[in-house]
Structures are given as structure tokens and as C-alpha cells.
Amino acid sequence: MGAYLLRRVLYGVLILIGVNLLTFFLFFTVNTPDDMARLNIGGKRVTQDQIDKWKSERGYDKPLYVNTARAGSEKFTETIFWERSVSLFKLEFGRADAESAGDIGDEMRARMAASLQLALPLFILQLFVSVVFSLALVFFRHSKLDFWGVVLCVLMLSISALFYIIVGQWLFSRVFKLAPISGYAGGWDALRFLVLPVLLSLVARLGSEARLYRAMFLEELGRDYVRTARAKGLKETVVLYRHVLRNALIPIMTSAGGYLPYVFLGSLVFESFFGIPGLGAYVIDAISGQDFAIVRSMVFLGAALYVISFIVIDLLYTLADPRVRLS
Numbered sequence: 491m492g493a494y495l496l497r498r499v500l501y502g503v504l505i506l507i508g509v510n511l512l513t514f515f516l517f518f519t520v521n522t523p524d525d526m527a528r529l530n531i532g533g534k535r536v537t538q539d540q541i542d543k544w545k546s547e548r549g550y551d552k553p554l555y556v557n558t559a560r561a562g563s564e565k566f567t568e569t570i571f572w573e574r575s576v577s578l579f580k581l582e583f584g585r586a587d588a589e590s591a592g593d594i595g596d597e598m599r600a601r602m603a604a605s606l607q608l609a610l611p612l613f614i615l616q617l618f619v620s621v622v623f624s625l626a627l628v629f630f631r632h633s634k635l636d637f638w639g640v641v642l643c644v645l646m647l648s649i650s651a652l653f654y655i656i657v658g659q660w661l662f663s664r665v666f667k668l669a670p671i672s673g674y675a676g677g678w679d680a681l682r683f684l685v686l687p688v689l690l691s692l693v694a695r696l697g698s699e700a701r702l703y704r705a706m707f708l709e710e711l712g713r714d715y716v717r718t719a720r721a722k723g724l725k726e727t728v729v730l731y732r733h734v735l736r737n738a739l740i741p742i743m744t745s746a747g748g749y750l751p752y753v754f755l756g757s758l759v760f761e762s763f764f765g766i767p768g769l770g771a772y773v774i775d776a777i778s779g780q781d782f783a784i785v786r787s788m789v790f791l792g793a794a795l796y797v798i799s800f801i802v803i804d805l806l807y808t809l810a811d812p813r814v815r816l817s
Contacts, residue, residue, distance in 0.1 A: 491808075498804065502797035506579070509793040514575045517782050523550035523570070529780045530587050548585055548783075549573050574783070583787040588779055594787050598769065605756030605768035607680055612688050613753050616695055617746050623696065624703035625730055628711070640704070646697025651690075655763045658690040672765035687764045691757065699745070706741050710734045739810040747803040751795035755788070 521529075527541040527550070545551040550570060557568045566572055574584060583594035627639045663671035669686040710716065711734060719729045756770030765771075769788070776784035 494804075495801065498801050502801065505797055506790070506793055510575055510578060510790060513786050513789050514571060517786055518554060518570070521782065526550065526587060526780075526782060548587060574786070578787065578790045584783060586776075587781045587783045594784055597772065598787075598791070601756075601767055601769050601772050602754060604674060604680075604766055605754065605761070605770060608684055608687060608760065608766055608768060609753040609756060611684075612691050613746075613749060615688065615692055616699060616749075617742075619692060620696060620699035620703055621735070621742065624700045624707060625735065627700070627704050628707045628734075629726065629730060631708070640701065643697040643701045643704075646693065647701065648697075649694075651694040651759055652763075654690045654694045655687075655760070658686060659763075662686055672763070674764075674766050683764070683766070687757075687760045687766070691760055702745060703738075703742060706738045707734050710738050713737070737811070740807055743803055743806055743810060747799050750799040750802075751792055754795055755792055 523545050524541055527544040528536050531540055531544055542551065552568055552570050552573070555566075555569055555571050557565050560568050577584065581595065583598070585592065586594050586597070623639075627636050630636050630639075659671050662668045663686070670683055672683075674680060674683050707730070715733060715737070716729060719733050720726075724732075754769070756766075756768035756772075758770040758774055760766070761768045761770035762774045772784065773788050775781075776788070
């Protein structure tokens with residue numbers, strides 16, 4: 491297992507290097523530091539002195555890859571590439587490009603708590619509700635309940651998440667006044683602001699998740715071990731929960747694991763519409779404000795979380811199924 495994990499970690503490092511190089515090349519080839527300065531300063535008449543001052547304050551006044559004015563290792567360390575790209579591996583994100591923004595790392599740490607408060611309960615509820623609902627459909631398969639349940643799932647997954655947000659805000663906030671339409675508060679007061687987005691996001695993803703899990707369970711029902719369990723006289727509920735569910739855990743963990751990074755990165759759509767100051771809203775604000783430093787940092791962080799998530803999922807495979815060996 492140790493050799494396998496080491497190999498996966500090395501693969502992950504190579505992926506992060508590739509993502510880092512690609513994003514750096516795209517951002518600094520399409521937009522030069524002078525272009526970034528003009529975008530952030532704004533206005534029709536931007537002088538070169540203003541551009542040079544903006545670049546100096548943010549470290550963009552250095553060469554991109556090689557600093558010929560320096561000697562030794564400083565030829566490479568005193569460059570934009572080193573300070574804005576290599577430093578990401580040390581989780582040093584630097585300062586944002588916007589005039590009013592501060593250190594990106596401090597802002598991420600402050601906003602991650604709000605993202606976790608929204609995404610972590612949603613992740614747990616989504617997994618539990620989707621599994622239970624799909625098992626119920628499988629238990630009543632070939633019945634009207636199963637038929638209309640599948641129809642409901644298709645309808646739910648065919649509707650955009652924006653529709654759920656707009657209708658949910660109008661119905662539960664405007665009409666019934668059961669929850670605030672948007673906003674956020676710290677401590678336990680955050681619950682009344684998070685209940686509505688969690689429930690709406692749960693409903694928005696339930697259709698696709700339940701259909702996927704139902705297909706997984708139906709595939710497992712055709713296995714030999716299921717026929718053997720039934721031949722021994724086990725009840726259908728026991729067969730489903732002790733055998734089918736357990737053997738379907740690996741594809742379920744693979745599917746659910748793809749959502750794990752969003753637990754930390756937040757939801758772009760729901761945080762923006764509900765005014766939750768998490769990392770998702772942070773990215774939207776950065777994109778609208780053309781703050782490329784924040785966007786690059788969040789792209790790198792997202793890639794790192796994806797790599798870590800799938801390494802963790804590989805380890806969980808061995809717990810879900812003892813036959814799995816990491817080698």
C-alpha cells in the first residue's frame with residue numbers, strides 16, 4: 491500500500507505542476523502585467539506611472555521567468571513566476587490584484603468556515619437521502635411507486651438549479667416568510683440563513699444522484715451472491731441493506747467523492763444568490779472584478795483538493811471492500 495500511495499502522491503504532484511504551469515501561461519500570455527494594471531485601475535486615461543506603481547505594489551514589476559539583473563538563485567526566485575506560481579505549493583497565495591483586497595490566504599481562511607457550514611451538512615444529507623430514496627425505489631421495483639419515482643427523478647434533474655433557487659426564495663421567503671431570502675450571520679444565527687439553501691440544493695441534486703444510485707443497486711441485484719442470499723431465505727430488506735448496499739459502496743464513494751472538494755471550495759451559485767460570504771462567492775467576485783491572482787489561487791487549490799480527495803477515496807475502498815488491495 492505504501493508504494494501505491496507514494497505513486498499516487500507523485501502523480502498528484504505532477505498534475506498540480508501541470509495545472510500551475512498551464513494557468514500561469516494562460517494568464518500571463520493572454521494578459522500582460524500592464525493589461526492587468528489597466529483593468530484594475532480602470533478609467534480611459536491610465537498613465538504609465540500609474541501602471542508602474544500598481545505593478546510595483548503587487549510584485550508584477552519583475553521579469554516573468556528569469557531575472558538577468560540578479561545573480562545566483564535570485565535569477566529565478568526574483569521573478570513573477572516564482573512569487574506567483576511556485577509559491578502556491580507552499581500555500582503562499584500573495585496579495586489580491588484589487589485595490590481594496592488584502593492577502594488571499596487570510597481571506598480564504600476567513601471564508602472557508604462559511605463554505606463548510608453550507609456544504610458539509612449538504613454533503614452528508616445528500617448522500618443519506620439519495621441512498622435511502624434509491625433503495626426505496628429498488629425495493630418497490632416494477633411497481634407504480636418505482637415508475638413515478640423515476641419520472642420524478644427525471645423531472646428534477648431536467649430543471650436548472652437556478653429555477654429551484656428563484657422559486658424557493660419566492661415561495662419560502664416572500665410568500666410564507668419561513669426563511670430569510672439571503673444574508674449571513676455568525677454563530678448559531680447562521681442556521682436560519684443556511685436552512686433554505688441547503689434544502690434547495692438537496693432537492694436540485696436529488697434527481698441525478700437517486701437515478702445513478704438506483705442503477706447501481708439494480709446492477710448489484712443481478713449478482714450471484716444476491717440469488718444465494720435469497721435462496722437462504724433472507725428477507726428482501728436484509729438483502730438490500732446488508733448485501734446490495736455494501737457491495738455498491740465503491741461506486742457510491744467514487745460518485746460522492748467528486749463532490750468533496752466543493753465542501754471546502756463552496757458553491758458558486760448558491761453562495762452568490764443567498765449572499766453567503768464563502769469561497770464560492772469569493773471566486774465570483776474575483777471573476778467579475780477580473781482579479782486574476784484570486785482566480786489562479788482558487789484554481790490551484792481546487793486541483794489540490796481534487797487530488798487529495800481521490801487519494802482518500804482510494805484508501806476508503808479498502809475499508810468498504812476487504813478484497814480491494816492497493817498495490
